[in-house]
Amino acid sequence: MNIDECYYLGYTSKVQGKQGELIAKLDVDNLSRYNKLESVMIRLNKNDNSLVPFFISQAQVLNNGTLKIKIEDINTTSQAEELVGKELYLPLHMLPKLSGNKFYFHEVIGFSVIDNVKGNIGKIFNVLEFPHQAILEVKNAEEKEILIPINDQVIKSVHRAEKIIQIVAPEGLIELYL
Numbered sequence: 365m366n367i368d369e370c371y372y373l374g375y376t377s378k379v380q381g382k383q384g385e386l387i388a389k390l391d392v393d394n395l396s397r398y399n400k401l402e403s404v405m406i407r408l409n410k411n412d413n414s415l416v417p418f419f420i421s422q423a424q425v426l427n428n429g430t431l432k433i434k435i436e437d438i439n440t441t442s443q444a445e446e447l448v449g450k451e452l453y454l455p456l457h458m459l460p461k462l463s464g465n466k467f468y469f470h471e472v473i474g475f476s477v478i479d480n481v482k483g484n485i486g487k488i489f490n491v492l493e494f495p496h497q498a499i500l501e502v503k504n505a506e507e508k509e510i511l512i513p514i515n516d517q518v519i520k521s522v523h524r525a526e527k528i529i530q531i532v533a534p535e536g537l538i539e540l541y542l
Contacts, residue, residue: 367413370405370453371470373398377448380432384444385422388431388452395425397460401433405453415453465522467529469498475527477502477512480520482538485510488529500529510541 374390390398401423405415422434438444459468469491477485477500486504491514500512512518512531521530 365405365415365417365455367407367415367453370415370455371459371468373404373452373454374431375449375451376406377430379441379444379448382441383434384438384440385432385434386438386444386447387426388433389429390431390452395429395431398431399423399425401431404433405455406447407451407453465516465519467522467524469493471524472500472522472529475529477510478528478530479538480530480532482533485533485538504542508541510538512537 372391374388374392376386377389378387379385380387392398401420403417403419406418407415418438419436420433421436422432424432426432435444435447438447456470462468472488472491475488477488479485486502486508488500489503490501492499492501492511498514500514502510502512504510512533518531518533519529520532522528523530
């Protein structure tokens with residue numbers, strides 16, 4: 365499976381025990397949802413965009429917010445050590461559906477952005493993720509780039525069927541780019 369068909373789940377951080385169990389740090393909101401994880405896609409090589417499926421025989425959420433997993437046919441610490449530090453992925457169809465103004469960044473690529481004052485300002489072509497703020501990268505009809513912060517004050521509604529995000533841009537923000 366290709367990495368473009370999947371979402372980032374987390375990474376394996378260390379080996380646990382003598383049977384080849386791995387500790388995974390997951391980048392998710394609800395860790396308990398992954399207690400019954402049956403398989404995972406692993407990126408074996410950082411420079412490769414293909415993922416390799418591994419079947420999980422046991423998964424357990426630990427108190428420190430990590431997940432202990434036992435992968436089928438990995439039975440020793442030396443076998444497990446080869447998988448430490450590897451990125452974990454799941455197919456996009458396994459993401460829980462979001463509603464309201466919540467959205468996954470990959471799903472809004474191509475959506476039109478409509479401001480309450482300026483009207484249609486363009487289409488989203490990328491989402492930039494920074495530690496404190498995510499930003500929509502929008503291109504207007506003249507191919508000018510406009511950066512829109514993603515927060516509850518700016519994003520007013522998401523219309524998935526119409527592929528539209530309605531915003532209330534801070535005063536002067538759009539003019540700054542035009």
